Amino acid sequence: MKRSLRETGNILEVRNLRKTYPLPASAFVNSRRRAVAVDGVSFTLAKGETLGIAGESGCGKTTLARMLLRLIEPDSGEITFCGREWLGARGSELRGLRRRMQMVFQDPAASLNPRMHVGSIVAEPLAIHEPRLSRDERGKRAAEMLQAVGLDGDETFGRYPHEFSGGQRQRIGIARALILRPELVIADEPVSALDVSVGAQILELIARLQREFSLTLILISHSLPVIAQLATRVAVMQAGRFVEYGSVEQVLRAPEHPYTQALLAAVPEIPA
Amino acid sequence: MGPRLRVDNLIVELPTRAGWIRPVNEVSFALDPGETLGIVGESGSGKTILSLALMGLLPPGARCRGEALLQVHSSSTNGTDLPTENLGTVAQERMRRLRGREIAMVFQEPMTALNPVMRIGAQIAEAIRIHEPRLTKEETHSRVMHALEQAAVSEPAKRARQYPHQLSGGLRQRTMIAMALAAGPGVLIADEPTTALDVTVQKQVLELLQRLRCELKLSVLFVTHDLGVVAQIADRVAVIYAGRIVEEGPTAEILRAPRHPYTMGLLRAAPRLESGKLMPIPGAVPSLDALPVGCAFAPRCPSRIAECDAAVPELLRVNGGNESHRTRCILAR
Numbered sequence: 001m002k003r004s005l006r007e008t009g010n011i012l013e014v015r016n017l018r019k020t021y022p023l024p025a026s027a028f029v030n031s032r033r034r035a036v037a038v039d040g041v042s043f044t045l046a047k048g049e050t051l052g053i054a055g056e057s058g059c060g061k062t063t064l065a066r067m068l069l070r071l072i073e074p075d076s077g078e079i080t081f082c083g084r085e086w087l088g089a090r091g092s093e094l095r096g097l098r099r100r101m102q103m104v105f106q107d108p109a110a111s112l113n114p115r116m117h118v119g120s121i122v123a124e125p126l127a128i129h130e131p132r133l134s135r136d137e138r139g140k141r142a143a144e145m146l147q148a149v150g151l152d153g154d155e156t157f158g159r160y161p162h163e164f165s166g167g168q169r170q171r172i173g174i175a176r177a178l179i180l181r182p183e184l185v186i187a188d189e190p191v192s193a194l195d196v197s198v199g200a201q202i203l204e205l206i207a208r209l210q211r212e213f214s215l216t217l218i219l220i221s222h223s224l225p226v227i228a229q230l231a232t233r234v235a236v237m238q239a240g241r242f243v244e245y246g247s248v249e250q251v252l253r254a255p256e257h258p259y260t261q262a263l264l265a266a267v268p269e270i271p272a
Numbered sequence: 273m274g275p276r277l278r279v280d281n282l283i284v285e286l287p288t289r290a291g292w293i294r295p296v297n298e299v300s301f302a303l304d305p306g307e308t309l310g311i312v313g314e315s316g317s318g319k320t321i322l323s324l325a326l327m328g329l330l331p332p333g334a335r336c337r338g339e340a341l342l343q344v345h346s347s348s349t350n351g352t353d354l355p356t357e358n359l360g361t362v363a364q365e366r367m368r369r370l371r372g373r374e375i376a377m378v379f380q381e382p383m384t385a386l387n388p389v390m391r392i393g394a395q396i397a398e399a400i401r402i403h404e405p406r407l408t409k410e411e412t413h414s415r416v417m418h419a420l421e422q423a424a425v426s427e428p429a430k431r432a433r434q435y436p437h438q439l440s441g442g443l444r445q446r447t448m449i450a451m452a453l454a455a456g457p458g459v460l461i462a463d464e465p466t467t468a469l470d471v472t473v474q475k476q477v478l479e480l481l482q483r484l485r486c487e488l489k490l491s492v493l494f495v496t497h498d499l500g501v502v503a504q505i506a507d508r509v510a511v512i513y514a515g516r517i518v519e520e521g522p523t524a525e526i527l528r529a530p531r532h533p534y535t536m537g538l539l540r541a542a543p544r545l546e547s548g549k550l551m552p553i554p555g556a557v558p559s560l561d562a563l564p565v566g567c568a569f570a571p572r573c574p575s576r577i578a579e580c581d582a583a584v585p586e587l588l589r590v591n592g593g594n595e596s597h598r599t600r601c602i603l604a605r
Binding site: 056057165166167195196197198199200201203204222223224225226228229252262263264265266267268269270271 | 314315441470471472473474475478497498499500501503504524527528537538539541542543544545546550551552553554556557
């Protein structure tokens with residue numbers, strides 16, 4: 001009997017998620033070898049928490065994020081989201097759950113449709129999930145959301161993505177992710193493409209919006225300092241697995257796994 | 273002997289629809305043999321145009337004046353009296369002889385800088401043969417092997433026969449470094465060479481650059497936005513804002529006791545492992561075609577006073593610091 005969200009307080013429960021990809025067949029080997037991108041990942045996320053997933057390129061963190069959103073389907077494993085069986089959901093149940101989980105992408109330039117003006121981009125999720133809203137109503141909500149992320153709603157509404165800086169585009173992406181009032185937001189390298197001072201503004205914005213909208217957050221980053229800023233718990237990922245998992249305090253101050261130790265040792269620190 | 277590279281009041285102007293802009297505005301610094309100078313700046317600061325100006329790779333239409341005197345060792349007869357060339361005004365033909373032989377550059381994205389359809393050994397050989405066309409095949413080959421070994425590329429013979437896409441990001445960057453150093457330049461400009469790399473790979477590449485600096489007495493101009501990296505690799509730092517150097521001095525002192533509000537702002541805005549409160553700098557970097565009359569940072573500065581808007585402050589020595597620590601802030605003196 002699956003326990004409901006109210007009982008566990010967990011918004012997300014992931015059990016043994018696995019994803020492999022076929023490798024090109026070798027002339028000398030009969031069976032196709034498979035590359036394991038995610039190798040049996042399990043974790044739980046309580047409502048309101050911020051989980052950081054730290055790892056370098058190729059560790060599987062982006063594949064993991066895509067599976068959580070069901071942008072790709074895992075080979076095996078289970079996901080319980082808001083108390084419901086997420087991987088088996090279809091049709092209207094799927095649509096209903098989908099809007100409660102949203103993503104902020106790394107590259108603000110690539111994730112905004114260059115041929116749509118900003119107002120439409122931010123309002124688009126409403127057009128899909130709340131079709132009964134009038135166009136005016138959608139526009140009004142989009143403008144409000146743009147204000148909430150620190151942009152001038154009226155000023156930015158009719159302009160196109162290329163007219164904005166990297167930091168502003170990232171704010172637009174965040175506005176789009178929040179317009180449906182999701183409960184869970186996955187931010188995949190939200191500041192990697194941004195300068196230090198702009199990145200700091202975006203991290204501060206994410207922290208503020210998390211409080212204002214009571215969001216649960218998964219923050220994916222190759223930067224342990226970025227994760228240290230926002231996350232309460234962190235999972236260190238290597239070759240498709242979580243090699244270390246615990247509170248940020250614990251993992252950063254007393255890392256147990258050699259890979260975590262190597263990652264920490266490699267962070268170029270500014271002398272205090 | 274004098275510095276290997278001495279830049280004096282360098283100005284680069286680019287034509288835009290809104291008029292001429294100056295991404296490099298009265299920039300001066302000196303680089304001695306074996307020294308690493310960090311150039312710290314964010315997007316729009318002009319740091320990349322500075323690198324391109326020194327390499328003679330400015331876009332067409334750009335105007336350059338001032339001096340960038342590079343010691344040219346290849347045309348010296350006795351090794352001590354080194355003639356200099358002004359990179360700011362040198363002719364294209366002459367620059368082609370200097371580029372690679374005297375001054376070289378590595379870029380942020382090795383995958384775009386390397387030729388995808390040429391084996392890397394051949395690319396390094398190409399870089400050598402341009403400057404030394406009379407080498408035999410055997411001599412070139414051994415120089416290629418030497419360049420790869422110097423860049424700590426393991427199994428150099430195997431790697432030389434591979435294509436860029438077969439190498440990891442870190443190996444590609446080492447290949448770029450090998451290629452840049454193959455003809456023996458005295459100055460290496462590294463423009464964000466580790467920004468696109470994983471942090472553990474970055475550490476290896478930075479260690480490589482440190483070693484090469486010592487072994488070859490290489491002068492390195494290291495351009496980055498990352499203060500942590502600068503702390504690891506640079507002896508001195510120059511912070512650039514809106515085309516001008518706003519603070520410069522020994523790295524340790526600048527990071528420990530910065531005197532320009534922009535530098536202070538950058539330090540407070542940088543995420544660290546000890547999660548203190550991140551303090552972003554409000555506002556945004558100004559567009560180079562709409563700079564204020566006075567200090568370019570004043571509109572975002574928490575310490576701004578009326579005099580800040582009157583004129584661009586001069587770069588002067590800070591009171592109470594190292595004698596080479598200078599800043600463009602009237603409040604720091």
